[in-house]
Amino acid sequence: MSSFLDPCAKCEEVLQPFLDRELTEEERHAAESHLDACGYCRKRYRFEESLRRYVRQAWDEPMPPDLKAKLAELRTPLL
């Protein structure tokens, strides 16, 4: 398993759970100390963060204004 020998490969492996805040504290510290020392990985983490923001913007489409009224009509009529 090369990732245990190569710190950049290990860092690449935890990129997603790192950004999803799903790493344990210990794992997060390990990734952060590698990132402090490694410009190669740091650039790629920064890219990934901006990619996520950018992707969310692209996917974001607010609810059409009349839909909420339609949903409210589905409510149980008051007795």
Added chain:
Amino acid sequence: MTNPEPEADARRLAEAGRDRARFEEEVLELADQVYRVARRLVSTREEAEDLVQETYARAFRSWRSFQPGTNLRAWLFRILTNLNIDRGRREQRTPDTRPIEEGDYFLYNKLEEVAPVEDADRVVERLSQDSIVQALAEVPHDFRDVIVLVDIGDFSYQDAAQILDIPIGTVMSRLHRGRRILKSELAEEAVR
């Protein structure tokens, strides 16, 4: 059976009515979030609107199955994802067998290959917003559901697992594979 306490009965009914009205208010407050997720689970705005309306009709009907004090958002999104699965998409399910050897740095490396990266924060702007929407549509449903719940719905892996009724390990592996597929699609666009 005759009821010896009609007044108590009426009081209970009134209380149940109030509980129900409160529940419906809370569910309606989540409508915007439900729509945003629904919009990316299906292809068109019309389908998303239908799906959201079906979700609310079912949620209002089955309000008694919600246990107060538990996660209302997760309960509601579970109805949404179940209805979406029921909408016949099983027919179109084909196993995704595309190889994905690339690591998570793959897209950045590809962009860097095409042209030198001056600023890691702005290199994303080389991708068009349309291509990002299109790339998600190319991700098979099982993977897309997880991406949409985590990235648009802001659910934790644990909540996504509960909503989709799959183990957390499956959430992680689908997310992993789904994001890789997404990046491969974007990389193809970037080098075009």
